[in-house]
Amino acid sequence: MTVRTRIAPSPTGDPHVGTAYIALFNLCFARQHGGEFILRIEDTDRVRSTTESEQMILDSLRWLGLEWDEGPDVGGPHGPYRQSERGDIYAEHAQRLIEAGHAFKCYRTSEELDELREERKAAGQHLALKPADLALEPQEQERREREGMPYVVRMMVPDSGTCVVEDMLRGTIEVDWGQVDAQILLKSDGMPTYHLANVVDDHLMSITHVLRGEEWINSAPKHQLLYEYFGWDMPRLCHMPLLRNPDKSKLSKRKNPTSINYYRRMGFLPQAVTNYLGRMGWSMPDEREKFSLEEMMANFDIQRVSLGGPVFDLDKLTWLNGVYLREDLDDRGFLQALMSWAFNEEYLKDILPQVRTRVDTLSDVAPLAAHFFSGMPAITEASFSDVKMEREDLVKLLQFLVWRFESVSSWKKDSLLVEVKALCEHFDLKMKAFLAPVFIAITGSSSSTSVMDGMAIIGSDMTRARLRHAIEVLGGVSKKQAKRLEKEYREL
């Protein structure tokens, strides 16, 4: 048997460090067994998936040196590797389950579903809707079918009993079937849900081992049952511990930069980031902190993964990156790193339009464009002294902007403008007045290149990190204040 693993990202935003972490472990596991590593794009969420996000995911994994053997861009014998191109396959498999009595068409409306949930709640039952709850009288089912009402396809699930799932790291996991709902497999638009598409594809792509984040544990019983329904062997499951912030909360972009784009823009070396990700819950047999991808592959053993939530600590990563920069690179290597980081045509061509209309000599460029090549600007509270706003209002403005920016899915100047305009209205400020403190937070000075273009160029996580940094410089937000601000923000 050839070991085959995969990473199956959904292209719905910035490339997440968590995706790279899971990809790295899948790759090492495959290579250690002389196997293959596949990349599949799970873009069944047609509203949130974008080709731009897909491209960023491919670029950043490749930047980190995590190469795949089969995927949407390199092809392979099990394609297509994008779920949106495999619609017929899922419909066919859903039909197969319906015919075997393992799935059913559900014509329930969303109002009815709410009522059913209320009933279960009132009866003190778990909220998971079961096939029996959802069943309609035969005549009613027929009527809705005849009238062509919208329906979804759901899977049959047992009412009670215990589902036992084996996990490579966690051993036996037991889940009460009573808590498992009659999962939707095909949505009313005919698109599959994650569960159906994932199981069908893992089987058709001959995946033997599924290493994925622990947030998917609850899906395992449904997946196991689907494998049984289809009569297929299930790949072995391995749920990896989630990455955490230093305060042990789940790593989230609210607190820390989570986009690989950020680490790239900040000037981390790919080999340092990959090395650091390899330290997430795993260690080399001799516990050394610095190792290459090849060394990790050669020494890999999944049983050395420890389940205590690995902490993704920016300070430690920064330290490790410094070691690589200072000790690993000779002059030539350093120069190359610098060029591929920012001193290259691709990045400079975005910046030149921002500076060329504002300079008299070429030597004006570097000071004017410094914020495109730096991390956090050197600002203090005094940097904001010309802004005619109370400190508290300033903090509020910056915090609201951070929150608005968190939900921007396509990081383009136009989408950023929409958010800025909405907040100008809320604060009853002219755009110029609103942008004055933002300008300082992003560029570190009160006169520089266009701040809107600047934010679009430096990217989402870098922008938010600088805004958060400015908030800290201005004294930060206490827990109490944060609560008040969140309340006001929700009412926007």
Ligand code: GLU
């Ligand atoms: N599309 C899922 C994700 O975005 C894949 C989960 C899995 O590996 O099964 O993480």
